[in-house]
Amino acid sequence: MNISEIPYKIYLEEDEIPKTWYNVRADMKEKPAPLIHPGTKEPLTFEEMQPIFCDELIKQELDDTTRDIPIPEEIQSFYRMYRPSPLIHAEFLERYLDTPAKIFYKFEGSNTSGSHKLNSAIAQAYYAKKQGLKGVTTETGAGQWGTALSMASAFFGIDCKVFMVKVSYEQKPFRREVMRTYGAEVTASPSMDTEVGKRINEENPGTTGSLGCAISEAVEVATKTEGYRYVLGSVLNQVLLHQSVIGIETKTACEKYGIKPDIIIGCAGGGSNLGGLISPFMGEKLRGEADYRLIAVEPASCPSFTRGKFAYDFADLGMVCPMAKMYTLGHGFIPSANHAGGLRYHGMSPVLSQLYHDGLIEAVAVEQTSVFEALTQFARAEGILPAPESGHAIRTAIDEALKCKETGEEKVIIFGLTGTGYFDMKAYEQYNDGKMSDHIPTDEELDKGLSGIPEI
Numbered sequence: 366m367n368i369s370e371i372p373y374k375i376y377l378e379e380d381e382i383p384k385t386w387y388n389v390r391a392d393m394k395e396k397p398a399p400l401i402h403p404g405t406k407e408p409l410t411f412e413e414m415q416p417i418f419c420d421e422l423i424k425q426e427l428d429d430t431t432r433d434i435p436i437p438e439e440i441q442s443f444y445r446m447y448r449p450s451p452l453i454h455a456e457f458l459e460r461y462l463d464t465p466a467k468i469f470y471k472f473e474g475s476n477t478s479g480s481h482k483l484n485s486a487i488a489q490a491y492y493a494k495k496q497g498l499k500g501v502t503t504e505t506g507a508g509q510w511g512t513a514l515s516m517a518s519a520f521f522g523i524d525c526k527v528f529m530v531k532v533s534y535e536q537k538p539f540r541r542e543v544m545r546t547y548g549a550e551v552t553a554s555p556s557m558d559t560e561v562g563k564r565i566n567e568e569n570p571g572t573t574g575s576l577g578c579a580i581s582e583a584v585e586v587a588t589k590t591e592g593y594r595y596v597l598g599s600v601l602n603q604v605l606l607h608q609s610v611i612g613i614e615t616k617t618a619c620e621k622y623g624i625k626p627d628i629i630i631g632c633a634g635g636g637s638n639l640g641g642l643i644s645p646f647m648g649e650k651l652r653g654e655a656d657y658r659l660i661a662v663e664p665a666s667c668p669s670f671t672r673g674k675f676a677y678d679f680a681d682l683g684m685v686c687p688m689a690k691m692y693t694l695g696h697g698f699i700p701s702a703n704h705a706g707g708l709r710y711h712g713m714s715p716v717l718s719q720l721y722h723d724g725l726i727e728a729v730a731v732e733q734t735s736v737f738e739a740l741t742q743f744a745r746a747e748g749i750l751p752a753p754e755s756g757h758a759i760r761t762a763i764d765e766a767l768k769c770k771e772t773g774e775e776k777v778i779i780f781g782l783t784g785t786g787y788f789d790m791k792a793y794e795q796y797n798d799g800k801m802s803d804h805i806p807t808d809e810e811l812d813k814g815l816s817g818i819p820e821i
């Protein structure tokens with residue numbers, strides 16, 4: 366099909382919403398390393414994970430062989446509220462950049478939580494409900510995951526306790542209110558409600574918190590409260606599995622309209638949206654059926670892939686969680702205070718880490734002022750006001766499109782537009798006022814975190 370015949374917004378039919386998730390691990394020759402016990406350093410068994418995670422989710426976490434996993438009816442029917450999400454041909458951005466490249470983006474921001482995170486939140490809440498649990502606990506940084514999980518928990522009528530990184534809790538009161546509106550209990554982390562929170566507060570007076578710290582608190586409450594389990598919005602294998610709906614829909618749309626991507630780009634915090642977007646394309650690559658350039662984009666101020674170490678590390682600051690083999694900056698890493706957006710987790714999905722280690726994906730790090738420049742250009746050209754996290758993918762998509770302008774190549778670029786930025790106007794304000802700065806950590810600064818990675 367000629368590109369001019371492709372609609373601006375490609376909507377799939379309702380019956381084209383995926384009925385199975387795609388498990389990319391089934392096609393990986395080198396499987397991601399298993400989660401290990403922080404004490405014994407042995408791979409965690411199903412029984413050992415049971416006090417922390419929901420049973421069905423543990424099965425998904427451990428399953429490296431089943432390629433297609435059926436999506437339960439109840440989850441499929443919830444997906445119908447906001448899926449299929451559109452694949453949009455960025456005609457206006459192309460015109461603005463004056464590039465021969467063809468740019469498409471998969472837009473995951475058209476649900477109230479404002480991001481792709483609802484795709485996994487609804488699955489996790491469903492399995493908790495099905496197991497007869499009372500509720501779930503979690504952490505949230507920028508707030509999108511907490512919002513998504515609140516919506517999902519409300520839908521299935523279970524409790525939701527959210528530990529929100531203190532700096533976000535204070536800077537994003539409206540996010541907090543959205544969560545409370547959906548019935549969640551929101552606590553600023555580190556709190557004085559948990560043993561680990563008290564310890565972290567004592568050791569770091571005045572701390573504004575971190576994701577690693579909020580995770581420790583949420584896990585403590587889940588394991589100490591009858592009928593509760595802990596759920597996580599990124600990093601884990603199960604989350605990438607749920608997010609494969611993004612990639613499957615993208616691939617269906619591409620096949621329907623004869624779009625053959627050369628480059629697929631996603632921002633990378635814990636790796637869930639990127640992992641989901643690229644999964645089915647990676648599957649083809651792993652099976653030798655097709656080839657694509659797949660690019661992870663991370664902040665220069667939190668550069669897990671590009672400057673981290675591939676090693677077993679703790680998932681949380683309190684060192685109570687399972688350990689994962691991943692690209693990591695060290696569990697003690699805290700990004701500089703001027704870092705505006707999300708994507709601030711010290712580690713990276715074990716699946717993506719293995720794929721990166723095996724040379725199957727590329728990674729680049731970008732500075733936040735250049736990200737906000739791209740966000741602003743995109744908003745003005747395409748109308749959508751993106752989340753700062755998504756801006757990392759936009760930055761690299763624009764850079765690749767500008768390279769095409771120099772070479773005259775008509776490459777097809779797809780990127781993930783993970784969410785909207787209405788709750789991030791403080792960061793936009795900084796940029797608009799010319800007060801945003803960049804911080805690229807020095808090797809010495811990174812060494813502090815890296816040297817805390819245990820030898821295993």
Ligand SMILES: *Cc1c(COP(=O)(O)O)cnc(C)c1O
Nearest residue numbers: 509599634635636637638754784
């Ligand atoms: C959470 C989030 C991200 C980053 O998380 P990943 O797990 O790396 O996908 C990106 N964009 C938005 C809008 C988010 O909410």
